[in-house]
Amino acid sequence: MSASAASTAPTPHAAGAAGGASGKGRILVVDDDRLVLATVSHGLAQAGYEVIDADNGDDAILLAREHRPQLALLDIRMEGKSGFDVARTLRDAYRIPFIFLSAFADAQTIAEVNALGALAYLIKPLEVGQIVPTVEAAFARLRSEPAAAPAPVAAAAPSPLDDPLPLAVGLLMHRHGLARDAAWARLQQLAQAAGIAPPAQAERLLAAVEELARSGG
16 A cells, blocks of 8 residues: 555655645546556656555545545556545545546446546556646646536436547557557547548447447447
8 A cells, every 4th residue: 555545644756746735736547556556646747746545445545534635546457446436525525526547448338437437538558748738638627627616416317428539549549459659540540431420430339339338238
């Protein structure tokens, strides 16, 4: 367990704490791979964010309750509580938005990501330099949203991903063994062949995957 996720006294990540309240924002990073956790946490701290990290779901929830981060970056497959379990608690109990970071892009995983209403879904492996722009975009979106209190989550329908492009690119990478640039080019080719814009083609791909997940295909 990382020092910041110690169950006795969880505290913000040392590098991130330097950003303090005047930083770009407070982020909870959760991953049971300690090397990934340290790398991502350090990279976000260097980018000006205050970072709190945990290497398991239980500590992540405790840290979220104590420090109330503005955004969480969650690995999905972890021992004990999964990233999905943590996301449900962050959403329902604390209204903390989240981004998933995972090496998996199968139909069932994608369907669950959509159902939970993540702000984004990033496919590993990734450089920190690729994660930071997504985090910055998420904070920009959150700051632009109305401050009015939302309806109770239990009564609200799950919201889909607002930007289907990263998820569709990740899907093509996983299904066809493509690099990110090649997957993006493939998506553009499919869109051109269908006579529609890439975001619309991305929506079509995701809808097809969700239908397969629902049918057990």
